[in-house]
Amino acid sequence: MRQAFIDTLHTLAKNDKKIILMNGDLGFSVLEDFIAAYPDRSYNMGVAEANMIGAAAGYSFEGYTVFVYSIVPFVTMRVFEQVRNDIGMQKANVKIVGVGSGFTYGQLGPTHHAVEDIALMRSIPNMTVVCPGDPAETREATKALVKMKGPAYLRIGKKGEPVVHKALTSFSLKQSILVRHGNDCALLATGNMVYAAVETAHNLKKHGIEAAVVSVPVVKPIDQKGITSICRKTGTVFTLEEHTVIGGLGSAVAELLLEQNIPVKHFYRFGVPDTFTYFAGSQEFIRRQYGLTPVQISRKILSILRSVSSRTTEDSALLRRSSQILRKR
């Protein structure tokens, strides 16, 4: 996704001289070509993110589209007030690009895990929150964000994410994307969990369940029409995100369904429970601790559909497993 983002920006910057790229002393093996091609529009702002966000806002006030690139926690959490005041409040044409969504940097430890950012960015008025699900969505989202004037957050992974869309015929910041048809339940996924949703749907098919898969690259403003329509149709809704279950896609969908009086039989948020991850591990390993692999998700969905397992026991089992790992160390 990183490569898809920077390649797209590189191409766009050829004709659009107003595109600026600031980085917070990060971007090794990603940004070099862009910097070499556009040295006068590339800035390494140093390890000084508060200054970078304010400077990006000030720069944008002079008529530029400023992309700010760093790792998710440094560019959303550390600088939350700068993002709120300097970018959100002033409607600055700044696009915050956070790399390393979720547990992309699992082995770097919990300081580098990024599972609270969607909730934070969503809470800021004027902010568009975009979490593309694969390289194709990343490319289209980057193009759309350059066209759109105003604040936005682009949450991307790292590299080598699997391809969900062989061909993405249309993309809009207003619409979710139906990836797979299905009438039995809806899997609404965002960011790097879209592929897991597709695999989950394949697993469920073996059990005779046809799951619709919807990629929700834009968590805010959320596609009310598309999401309510698929939820109404299936009546059973699961959300998938590599993010805390508090305040992310699951919350956004729950708020929407309740407020719009959409009747659902089953609703469950697959995400990270309300805990820090006090251990290292690959993205795959950490996902497994939280029940976020396609096999685990399928199993959980089957149990919900059969209503044999209560949600609370399953949740506490997951938490128990992660604390066991911690105790072993």
Next chain:
Amino acid sequence: MDRKKIKKLNNIAVDVRKDIVTISSSANIYHIASALSPVELLVALYFHVMHIDPNNPRWSGRDRCVLSKGHGGAALFSVLYRRGFFSRKKLETFCQNGSTLPTHPMMQSAPGVEATTGSLGHGLPIGLGMAMALRHEKRKNNVFVILSDGECDEGSVWESALYAGYHALDNLVVCIDYNKIQSFGRTAEVLDLEPLADKFRAFRWHVQEIDGHDISAITKAMEMAKKSKGNPHCIIAHTVKGRGISYMEDQLEWHYKSPQGKLLDQALRELGIQYER
């Protein structure tokens, strides 16, 4: 600058102080003493130093001023009104219900306000970004940023200082309203900034220290900053908190009080006799 011009600007400064006291008192709003100390800095900028056009507030050829110490908003609003950016009627809405003029300025407040400030340590990074963009376009405009002394406790100020110094952003001029009192005590006692000039010099800034109420010294320092190239500029303006009103001068409590009744009368009386004839 000739005597006549200095007198004119000094008298505008008195007008501005009267505005600050009047509008703050009618809204029963505090931060008055903080608004009184940078008055000459703002008057010098808007009435002499900066290239601006009140009829075309977004004119690209203008100099920019960011009041990073947003708690001095009453001073900025008064100066903008007196320079013709908006009406007296609008100024009088200051802090009234529904007004776009809260204590701390917003970009949406009125024409002429360049940035939303109020949370300290935000204005300098924003001004720095503007200066970077202006340099990128090879334009000659300057960006002025007014900081408070207490604001220099914020780490982001020094992040910007490091960047601007290393990249020699000589179109950036910081004026520090050094009135020596911050929110809850004297700067020397809370978190001493001294040696402040040496700190900026160490960050590769060109530093001048002046009497921040001396219009002639201020304009001279600002003109020098505009001319001299190769470093960003820091003008340390030694000021008095609550300047112009005897009972407010150098008193912490007037960060938090609004004059009413006899104290209001006294303030306006004292200011009235400060006009130069």
